[in-house]
Structures are given as structure tokens and as C-alpha cells.
Amino acid sequence: MKVIFVASGNKHVGTVSAFVKSQYLSLEREGLEMMLFPVRGKGWKAYAKATWQLQRLIRKERPAIVHAHYSMCGLVASAGTLFSSTKVVVSILGSFPRQTFKRRWVRFFIRHVWDATIVKSQRTSNQLGIPLPVIPNGVNLEQFTLIEQQQAREICGFDNDHKYIIWCSHPTRTEKHFNWAKEAVQRLDDDKAVLYPVYDKSHDEVVKYMCAADLLLLTSVMEGSPNVIKEAMACNCPIVSTDVGDVQWITEGVDGTYVVPIGDIPALTEGIRKALAWGKRTNGRDRILQYGLTTTEIAKKIISVYDSL
DSSP: OEEEEEEEOTTTTSOOOHHHHHHHHHHHHTTOEEEEEEEOSOSHHHHHHHHHHHHHHHHHHOOSEEEEESHHHHHHHHHHTTTSOOEEEEEEOSOOOSOOHHHHHHHHHHHHTOSEEEESSHHHHHHHTSOOOBOOOOBOTTTSOOOOHHHHHHHHTOOTTSEEEEEOSOTTOGGGOHHHHHHHHHTTOOTTEEEEEOOSOOHHHHHHHHHHOSEEEEOOSOOSSOHHHHHHHHTTOOEEEESOTTHHHHHTTOTTEEEEOTTOHHHHHHHHHHHHHHOSOOOHHHHHHHTTOBHHHHHHHHHHHHHHO
16 A cells, blocks of 8 residues: 655754654554655745646655645645545644634544544543544654663763753744743742753664653643653653643553643643652553553554545
């Protein structure tokens, strides 16, 4: 089966997000013939150009499936497959907490245009009001391996006199609310607690920070199934997170993880305090295996969607 992956190519000059590439490679390992089509640029002109380029590629390659990631790339895939027998699968990666124009048009496309739609959490399916297959992104456990914490701290330059709270995103991304993270850590009134943003790093580097850190902090206001949470779990890193996407479900019963209401700074501070007092590694990696959230298991679930078409 030949599949073209369509995804935003704006992250690092024409490359796609690491989790999209990871899923692409996992499907390739399962024997699918994979092609990658990054959508470069922003705005309607960029999407119109991408549509024309995708139409040419489809006429040449004749894939069975075009799998788009994010709803806007789903529009490109829909227009690009006009007048062809290629099926369109769209992965919705975010969530829709409010009734907006975007939620209305996404719901329309799910019902009337796209051949199959995948969401990353049950919460997103509920928000859209449509029963949809829930297939979170998987974690490559061969890449997110366990490194002894002291060794990882030496690699990352972390000393043993401080407690390191990593926050994995670019601080300028407003929807991630780094300001909440800063305020929550300041309220600890603990000179030993260090908030350490991790961004523009490869997966191999992120592994080391997750194994070195005392906890991972997520302060987003909207997520589908945040990859950073599953990656931290794979490294047995304690977690404090806002209640977004499937975080509540995936971390339930994992000691050393705390989920708090969105925007509740005192609750974030208290969660951080509890996680630092926990002072041990978690059993998050066991939970990843228990729920079948490895890239291999997730690839098989995606292939079953392709096969159904």
C-alpha cells in the first residue's frame, strides 16, 4: 500500500514535526510504501500552491491513501485528491473546547468529505459530537530509553544542589502559557527549584533532559494527546500537567504525576511541590506498554483504518 503523508513543513525550513516523522517511519517499518509531502508556507496562497503540487504528485504516484495531519492540511488533501480514487485520512491533533467556526467546518468535513478521521483523545471526539477512532501518537521506546538519572544530569549540566523542572516548548508559544509555569514556580518560594525550558532539541537530546529532570511541567490550554507527556512517562519522569487532552486518562494511577485544572496557578504550584517531594522516578513506562502506546502498536491501529477504506 502506498501512502502520502501531508503535514506542515514550517517547523525547521521544510521539515515536518518530529512526531509526524516518527509515525511515518513506524508505518514504513510495517511494510507500507511511504512518501512525505510537507506543506511549506502559511496563508491561502501557500495552501493553494501545495494543493496544485499534491495533485501532480498524486497523478504521478497513484497512492491508495493520503493521510493529512492537522485540519488545514486536511483541506489540502481534500482538494489535492479531487478527480482521483485516492482516499483521504485526516488526523485531528488538537482539541475544540469552544463552539467556533473552525469546529463547525471540521465537523462538516468529517461527515461529508474526508473518508476517515482520527482523533488523539476521546475528549476531542466528544467535543466534535461524532464517534471517531481514538488513536494517540505512539512513543518509540527504542529512542526514549531509560538513562540513569545521575548520568543524565551530568550530560545535561544539571548539578545536584538544584531541582530541575523542565518545560518542553518554545516560551514564545502563547498557547503553551510559559507565564503560568514561571508564576507557579515562583510561588514555590524555593531557591533550589529551577524552571528550565527545553526547545529546539532533537528527540535524542530531549530523552536526556527527561531522564535528568526532577519533573516535567505542562501548562497548555489546549492539546489532543500531548506527545511530551507520553515521552516523559517513557523516561519515568514525574509530571505536573494541566487537564488537557487525554492526560488525565493516561496518567491515572501513576504515582508521582499530578493533573490540575487549566489556568489554576495555585494548583500548579501545589502539584509541583508534591512532585518534588515525591523525589523518585515513576512507573510511567509500564503504563505506556500497558496501554499499547508504542509506535509499533499505534502503527498497526492506523493501518487498520487504511485497510477499512
